[in-house]
Amino acid sequence: MPATAERYEVELPCPRCRRTTVHLVTTADDALSRVMCIACGHAATVRTLQFMEQYVGGVVRRLLAKPSEITTEFARSPRDFVTSLPGRVLTKPFRVAAELRTTVDIIRPRRRPADRRVAPAPPAMPGELPAVARACRVLLSAPLLWAHPSEEILEIARALGYDGVELWAYQLVAEDADPSRLAARARSLGLELTLHALSWDLNPTSRIEPIREASMDALRRSVDLARRLGASVLVMHPGHTTVPHDAGEAYWPGLVTAVAELADAAGPELTVGVEHMEPRQAEYVVSPEHANRLVREVGRPNVGTVLDVAHIPWGQDEVVFLGHLDRMVHVHLSDADESRLHLPLGQGRRDLVRVLRALQEFRGAVAIEGFSISAGEELARWNKAQFEELWRAASLVEA
DSSP states (O other): OOBOEEEEEEEEETTTTEEEEEEEESSSSSEEEEETTTTTEEEEHHHHHHHHHHHHHHHHHHHHHHHHHHHHHHHHHHHHHHHHHHHHHHHHHOOOOOOOOEEEHSSHHHHHHHHOOOOOOOOSOEEEOOOOOSSSSSEEEEETTTTTHHHHHHHHHHHHHHSSEEEEHHHHHHHOOOOHHHHHHHHHHHHEEEEEOOOOTTTTTTHHHHHHHHHHHHHHHHHHHHHHTTTTTTEEEOOSSSSSSOGGGGGGGHHHHHHHHHHHOOTTTTEEEEEEEOSSSBBOOHHHHHHHHHHHHHHHHHHHEEGGEEEEEEEOOOEEEEEEEEEEEEEEEOOOOOOOOSTTTTOOOOOOOHHHHHTTTTTTTEEEEEOOSSSSSHHHHHHHHHHHHHHHHHTOOOO
16 A cells, blocks of 8 residues: 655745745655645655654744744834734634644644545655756746735745746736736746736627627737736637537637737737637637647737646546647646536646646746635645645656
């Protein structure tokens, strides 16, 4: 039987990030544990008890240092300190208790359900694990933090170690956000930006002219937002049929015309990526053949296909699917199973290790997708941690 994995999140100083970050501690046996920084992927194998001695000492030092930190914080900004104090007073005991519970669990694991995931096998001896090369950039898709304003999403993405953010035009419009301000903040944080165009309620190939024209207006607005953000990629959805059982071929010329117009408006510095959709009624761009035909007939150098791993028809080999795309310019990554799309990484049944192995040489951006309507960074942090684990596992798979 393979060893099962116990996983814990703890805050530790990272030698690569040079700051305190959340680390994933994986204990596969009593002697050794693997410690991995969620932000940068730096990983090491450590002796469990020796690691816990150092970790507990750090927790104690932080508790003893609190009075001095509080005095300094109050002197720096009395107003901010006073307004934040009630919530901190209420939550601090629970945060301390959680750290202590984690400490005890790593030393003496609790009984857990039998369906725990298989642990990554640590090397036989402690030491730093080899760095894993990555040509792509890893982006946080804004709906992972849907309850947060766009500027705060940038801050959280930076803290979690993402290389950038895929903002959604819908959220920017709803917030009446200033794209220039967001662009400047992203540059200061060293983040790449991409933009998901307006898509909900739209159909740029509708047979109902007012709907078609309103959809094109919304997409033109998305192009303008992307240019003002300095986005590298604008992701758009293709049209769908107006009558559910219509053949998509009748709509094809309108789609080619629409994408060409948007590509021309985008200009050479902005790539327009058209997403292939899941195979459901009314969709007619669902296969590599459809995607390649669209790129070919639009005939613009700044147009390509967005691979959405969750949208690959269930039962098809994911690696074969992506291998048939002629011009893949962007990737949406999430998990899925037979009936659910855009699940957190590791919570579906996609073969994500093979997918990431096939993307080892991809030099574009991979946006991790999902949706959370609740405030908090848990889902964004979970997905980043899972990505780092999956990428490391993929790097070990034979080509």
